[in-house]
Amino acid sequence: MKIFTRRDILKSSAGAAAGVVAGPALLQAAQAWAADSPFTPEKDASIRLLRWKHFVKSEDEAFMALVDAFSKATGVAVRIDNEGFEDLRPKAAVAASIGKGPDIIWTIHADPHLYPDSLVEMNDVADYLGGKYGGWYPIAEFYSKRGDSWISIPYFFSGNFPNYRVSSMKAAGFDSFPGDTDGFLKLMAGLKKNGTPGGFALGNASGDGNCWTHWILWSHGGRMVDEDDNVVINSKETIEGLKYVNAMAQHFLPGCASWLDGHNNKAFLQGECHLTNNGISIYAAAQRENMTNISEDMDHAYWPVGPVGKPMEFHVQFPMMVYKHSPNPMAAKAFIAWMMEAPQFNQHLQGSVGYLSHPLRAYDDHPVWTEDPKRKAFRDTVDRTVPYSHSGSLGNAASSVFADFVVVNMVAEAALGTKTPEEAAADAQKRAERYYRS
Amino acid sequence: MAVLSASGREVQQVDWRKRLLHNRTFLGLLFMLPAAALLLTFLTFPLGYGVWISLTDEKVGRGGAFVGLENYGWLFEDSVFWLSVFNTFLYTVVASIIKFVLGLWLAMLLNHHLPFKAFLRAIVLMPFIVPTVLSALAFWWIYDSQDSVISWILIELGLMDETIDFLGDPWNARWSVIAANIWRGIPFVAITLLAGLQTISPSLYEAATIDGASEWQRFRHITLPLLTPIIAVVMTFSVLFTFTDFQLIWVMTRGGPINATHLMATLSYQRAIVGGSLGEGAAIATAMIPFLLAAILFSYFGLQRRKWQQGGRDD
Numbered sequence: 052m053k054i055f056t057r058r059d060i061l062k063s064s065a066g067a068a069a070g071v072v073a074g075p076a077l078l079q080a081a082q083a084w085a086a087d088s089p090f091t092p093e094k095d096a097s098i099r100l101l102r103w104k105h106f107v108k109s110e111d112e113a114f115m116a117l118v119d120a121f122s123k124a125t126g127v128a129v130r131i132d133n134e135g136f137e138d139l140r141p142k143a144a145v146a147a148s149i150g151k152g153p154d155i156i157w158t159i160h161a162d163p164h165l166y167p168d169s170l171v172e173m174n175d176v177a178d179y180l181g182g183k184y185g186g187w188y189p190i191a192e193f194y195s196k197r198g199d200s201w202i203s204i205p206y207f208f209s210g211n212f213p214n215y216r217v218s219s220m221k222a223a224g225f226d227s228f229p230g231d232t233d234g235f236l237k238l239m240a241g242l243k244k245n246g247t248p249g250g251f252a253l254g255n256a257s258g259d260g261n262c263w264t265h266w267i268l269w270s271h272g273g274r275m276v277d278e279d280d281n282v283v284i285n286s287k288e289t290i291e292g293l294k295y296v297n298a299m300a301q302h303f304l305p306g307c308a309s310w311l312d313g314h315n316n317k318a319f320l321q322g323e324c325h326l327t328n329n330g331i332s333i334y335a336a337a338q339r340e341n342m343t344n345i346s347e348d349m350d351h352a353y354w355p356v357g358p359v360g361k362p363m364e365f366h367v368q369f370p371m372m373v374y375k376h377s378p379n380p381m382a383a384k385a386f387i388a389w390m391m392e393a394p395q396f397n398q399h400l401q402g403s404v405g406y407l408s409h410p411l412r413a414y415d416d417h418p419v420w421t422e423d424p425k426r427k428a429f430r431d432t433v434d435r436t437v438p439y440s441h442s443g444s445l446g447n448a449a450s451s452v453f454a455d456f457v458v459v460n461m462v463a464e465a466a467l468g469t470k471t472p473e474e475a476a477a478d479a480q481k482r483a484e485r486y487y488r489s
Numbered sequence: 490m491a492v493l494s495a496s497g498r499e500v501q502q503v504d505w506r507k508r509l510l511h512n513r514t515f516l517g518l519l520f521m522l523p524a525a526a527l528l529l530t531f532l533t534f535p536l537g538y539g540v541w542i543s544l545t546d547e548k549v550g551r552g553g554a555f556v557g558l559e560n561y562g563w564l565f566e567d568s569v570f571w572l573s574v575f576n577t578f579l580y581t582v583v584a585s586i587i588k589f590v591l592g593l594w595l596a597m598l599l600n601h602h603l604p605f606k607a608f609l610r611a612i613v614l615m616p617f618i619v620p621t622v623l624s625a626l627a628f629w630w631i632y633d634s635q636d637s638v639i640s641w642i643l644i645e646l647g648l649m650d651e652t653i654d655f656l657g658d659p660w661n662a663r664w665s666v667i668a669a670n671i672w673r674g675i676p677f678v679a680i681t682l683l684a685g686l687q688t689i690s691p692s693l694y695e696a697a698t699i700d701g702a703s704e705w706q707r708f709r710h711i712t713l714p715l716l717t718p719i720i721a722v723v724m725t726f727s728v729l730f731t732f733t734d735f736q737l738i739w740v741m742t743r744g745g746p747i748n749a750t751h752l753m754a755t756l757s758y759q760r761a762i763v764g765g766s767l768g769e770g771a772a773i774a775t776a777m778i779p780f781l782l783a784a785i786l787f788s789y790f791g792l793q794r795r796k797w798q799q800g801g802r803d804d
């Protein structure tokens with residue numbers, strides 16, 4: 052089945068990028084879809100969706116154009132509210148606790164597993180979309196299922212990969228980005244020696260900080276818990292990872308210890324940082340602002356493979372969940388199904404310019420991944436990510452350990468030398484045991 | 490036995506109501522009822538509920554079971570919690586003392602006859618008026634690891650070669666956030682003390698001057714005793730605001746680096762709201778109450794003893 056043509060995508064995304072509301076073609080398609088849809092909204096239904104504030108403007112424009120078309124075609128009024136992640140997650144939790152609030156929340160990570168009993172089972176939507184679009188990636192299914200029930204729909208993932216300046220990498224003696232951790236350490240040293248250092252966030256940066264520090268831990272064979280949720284972070288593998296990070300941090304740009312999520316974007320765009328980890332937003336900003344000296348000289352790479360011998364990366368999931376308190380669950384299901392149908396999903400994927408990655412296999416060859424080779428790493432986001440619980444279960448303990456920056460702090464302590472790797476690992480073990488106590 | 494007629498009962502009932510409406514105790518209670526209802530609904534209930542949650546293992550999205558003092562027991566063994574207690578005390582004590590000294594000094598300067606007095610007083614209030622988040626963002630830039638304006642000036646003046654790591658080094662970060670809090674808190678102290686200074690009769694200073702009192706003696710024996718009730722109130726509020734500060738830290742450091750600037754309030758939020766452990770977060774917040782009560786009691790029983798203010802000796 053052909054799910055997109057390049058012309059369709061360019062047409063729709065150009066409209067979206069220009070801020071045009073859904074055109075007649077989109078509206079007609081929406082009406083046709085609504086007539087045949089297996090999900091019939093309730094009479095006079097209206098829904099409220101709360102989402103995270105966009106990072107790439109064209110993504111939001113594409114999203115709003117699709118929402119508008121859905122409303123016109125189905126008669127379902129859709130109200131969209133936006134919140135930063137820090138506010139969105141507590142609001143989602145409060146909605147679950149009190150049984151009032153938005154019908155749909157487009158949230159982050161495995162949050163649906165924190166209040167599964169408050170959510171509508173989405174098996175019909177998941178089966179419909181999975182059957183039609185080549186199936187879900189296993190990690191997407193793992194994140195959204197509890198037992199046999201789908202408690203959310205894995206709408207998008209967001210990749211977080213090394214961002215680097217090509218000329219600086221070549222000057223450091225590398226023709227291509229190193230594929231292993233030994234080569235990566237040599238690259239860091241070379242960059243520092245040439246006065247073009249790299250840097251990674253060591254502050255309490257919930258996105259970038261968690262992504263790169265979990266790669267350090269996992270790529271060396273360390274993990275927070277085993278399959279039975281016993282805390283095993285204080286291991287020789289973790290300590291090896293921490294020794295590695297201590298060596299790596301000697302080559303960091305000064306100031307990384309205080310970096311939160313936005314600092315590395317700024318330092319990279321200012322030309323002070325030549326290697327960091329991020330989504331595609333640095334590249335998108337450089338293109339948008341015509342900073343060709345940056346955009347033409349930068350690229351993205353997969354995370355190097357460590358001693359475990361296979362990719363161990365962490366990327367963020369953004370699932371959509373429908374609350375049981377919604378008076379219009381069918382309208383909410385219809386909305387999610389509509390958004391993930393090819394014509395709409397193509398447009399949203401295109402508008403996100405690589406910031407968001409697909410969880411359904413049918414979108415592997417989408418033009419957003421082929422028209423610009425610098426986006427290629429982000430195509431494989433879902434295929435390469437490991438859940439933040441690693442081999443443990445999803446739930447309150449995994450979420451709390453992640454939110455309390457246990458791994459970030461442990462890596463920062465070892466990187467800055469405020470604790471030895473052994474002390475940092477032992478401290479993390481103690482902190483994590485508090486959350487995993489039975 | 491006397492039997493009352495219907496009209497007799499009515500008269501007795503009217504008398505009863507009349508007596509009640511003329512009863513000062515009853516009226517006092519009646520008039521206090523709306524305020525009491527408001528306080529109970531919006532102050533006592535949330536406080537009590539918070540304390541109750543701290544005694545449960547409640548998580549976000551699901552209710553909790555009563556676990557007694559277990560959350561407090563775990564906190565007692567938690568190094569990050571004790572670090573946040575240390576940070577909170579350091580932050581509160583240092584910032585409050587400096588805010589008081591600088592605020593009092595500024596108030597005394599502004600109490601003199603100055604040109605553009607009203608304008609200057611308005612300017613002094615600026616840091617207090619600016620939304621906290623905005624001032625935190627300004628300090629975020631001032632302390633930026635790459636683009637700090639302070640570092641830039643020092644480098645341009647040839648006094649330094651590289652930028653200062655304001656928020657990356659644990660102790661630098663602590664002093665930096667304290668400085669930001671002082672900048673923001675001085676106006677409150679200064680303007681309130683200025684109001685207090687203006688209530689002191691100039692004739693007292695005139696009399697003291699005639700008696701040959703020095704400037705220090707006038708300050709020590711007139712200004713300070715008469716200002717003490719205001720100082721007590723101002724410092725109580727100042728300590729409370731500083732002890733419970735959240736926004737400045739959350740915007741600037743999120744409690745980092747390596748939890749070096751986590752205050753009890755920010756750690757409570759991180760654990761309860763971001764991390765979902767409502768019981769534990771509530772326990773951290775509840776653990777702040779004894780310290781806050783101690784600050785209030787010190788202010789009222791220590792600084793407001795009237796005999797001392799009037800030059801006598803306390804019993």
